[in-house]
Amino acid sequence: MIVSALAAGLCLAGAASPAFAKGGAKADRFDGNWSVEVITESGACDRAYRYGVIIQNGQARYAGGGDFTVSGRVQPSGGVRATISRGDAAAQVVGRLTADGGGNGTWTTSGSTACKGRWNAERRG
Template identity: 40%
Template structure:
């Protein structure tokens, strides 16, 4: 009799644990995950006239190999990124996007626009 209760308790616990594991969502992915090519163009100030960065979006987080980049892309495509002290915001939609940025070079303010395309 006692063995039946232990077996029933074990089976019940196993079923509840299996149901809990099955209900845990898979790793979250953003619709904008992937490799992006971002071109930055200076409109005002003495910053570099233009530059191109390969950026990666993974689970909505923005990064770049060997660069001081942090930021995020929301599920609706809103972008907020910091690249080497410059700040950018804008919007992605499908495989492209654009926005504005501002920063400084030698203590002099700079600003401009950026455009991105998914690779």
């Protein structure tokens, strides 16, 4: 299901453009293990998910396996904007990670299942 991919890969993937350090911000300051909770607020997607995500060099990936396509990066500012897809379904994710190890934002799907909701993240390592 696309929401699985959303939680796993995209919640922490950021904008597809390269991340540039501003004012000394490091592109990899969000690297590490994160736990992401995805909550569906409307649509026929499952109510909630929690998944592990690994961020390395500003790029996010699901801590498990999967047949999802993830595109995007976490910006040095913590900004998150990304897309994940599986088959004809796709999810758009926006939000922000914070230096204190948290983050949140929103997501929407398109394709055969239309859903939207919010996500929360916590650094785990």
